[in-house]
Amino acid sequence: SLSALPRCAHPATTIDVLPITPDDKPANKPNLFKLLNANGWETDTALLPDQRLWTETGRFDEEGHALGARLAERLGQSVRDVADAVSSLVRSGRDVRIVTDHGWLLMPGNLPHAALDPGLVEPSGKRTRCALVKPKATTSYMQVPWTWNSDISIAAATGARVFYAGCEYAHGGISPQECVLPVILVTGNKVRSEVSISKAQWEGFRLRLEVAGGADLEADLRLGSETSGPSLIKGARVLDDNGRTSFLVSDEHEGETACLVILDDNGHVVSQRVTTVGGE
Numbered sequence: 001s002l003s004a005l006p007r008c009a010h011p012a013t014t015i016d017v018l019p020i021t022p023d024d025k026p027a028n029k030p031n032l033f034k035l036l037n038a039n040g041w042e043t044d045t046a047l048l049p050d051q052r053l054w055t056e057t058g059r060f061d062e063e064g065h066a067l068g069a070r071l072a073e074r075l076g077q078s079v080r081d082v083a084d085a086v087s088s089l090v091r092s093g094r095d096v097r098i099v100t101d102h103g104w105l106l107m108p109g110n111l112p113h114a115a116l117d118p119g120l121v122e123p124s125g126k127r128t129r130c131a132l133v134k135p136k137a138t139t140s141y142m143q144v145p146w147t148w149n150s151d152i153s154i155a156a157a158t159g160a161r162v163f164y165a166g167c168e169y170a171h172g173g174i175s176p177q178e179c180v181l182p183v184i185l186v187t188g189n190k191v192r193s194e195v196s197i198s199k200a201q202w203e204g205f206r207l208r209l210e211v212a213g214g215a216d217l218e219a220d221l222r223l224g225s226e227t228s229g230p231s232l233i234k235g236a237r238v239l240d241d242n243g244r245t246s247f248l249v250s251d252e253h254e255g256e257t258a259c260l261v262i263l264d265d266n267g268h269v270v271s272q273r274v275t276t277v278g279g280e
Contacts, residue, residue, distance in 0.1 A: 057085040059078065064106070065169060068168035101181070105170050112161045116141070120137040121155075129157050142158070144174070196271055197212075207246060214262055218236035220233065258275055
C-alpha cells in the first residue's frame with residue numbers, strides 16, 4: 001500500500017467529488033502514477049523481474065459504455081488479451097496479482113429505470129447507479145457516506161436499477177459487482193524464459209525480426225495494440241534457427257497500430273511488442 005494516500009477535497013461540492021493527493025493535486029491517473037513511482041513502483045516497463053511493476057490491460061469498462069450489450073461479443077477476445085499479458089509477465093519470472101476496480105451489470109434491452117427527482121441532486125451529480133444528493137435532501141433510496149468525505153451523501157439505486165433510462169451497461173452504487181473485488185494471484189516456476197524480441201525493424205513495409213531464444217517459434221503481426229487482433233500477414237511465420245524472419249505487410253495498413261506476437265508450440269503468446277506499420 002502507498003504511504004501517501006489521497007484525501008478528500010473540501011468543501012463538498014460536485015466538482016470536489018474527487019480525492020486529492022497530499023500535495024493538493026487531483027488523484028487522477030498521472031498523479032497516482034507519480035505516487036506509485038515515488039513508492040518504488042515502475043509504471044511502464046521493468047527490465048528486472050524483482051522490480052515492482054504496475055501495468056494495466058483490458059478495456060472492459062470503456063467497451064461496455066460504448067457497446068452496451070454488444071460487450072458480450074468482445075469478452076472472449078478481451079479475456080484472451082489479459083491472459084496473454086499475464087502469461088508474458090509470468091514467463092519473464094514474475095508473480096502477477098490481478099485486480100480490478102469494479103465489475104458491471106449488463107442487460108440487453110436496458111436495465112430497469114429508477115426515478116429520481118432532479119431537485120434532490122447536486123448539479124451534474126447524477127450517475128447511472130448513484131447520485132450526489134443535496135445537503136438535508138431526503139429520498140427513499142439508500143444513502144451512504146462517500147469514502148473520502150463522510151459529510152457527502154451518495155444515493156444508490158436499488159437492485160439492478162439505473163437513474164438514467166436506456167442503459168444496457170452500468171456499474172456503481174451498491175451491488176456485489178461493484179463492491180466485491182476478485183484478486184487473482186498467478187505464479188510461475190521461477191524459471192525465467194529467454195524468449196524476447198531483440199529487433200523489430202521496418203524497411204518500408206517489410207518487418208525484419210530477431211527474437212532471442214526464438215528458434216522454431218512462430219511470429220505473427222496482429223492489428224491493434226492487443227494480442228487478439230486479426231493477422232496482418234495471413235498466418236504466422238516460423239523463426240529460423242537464429243530466431244529470425246521477415247515479412248511484408250500491405251501498404252493499406254500504413255501508420256496503423258499493430259501487435260507483434262511470438263507464439264510457442266501451443267499457440268501461446270510468449271513475447272509481444274506494439275509497433276506501427278511502416279515505422280514511426
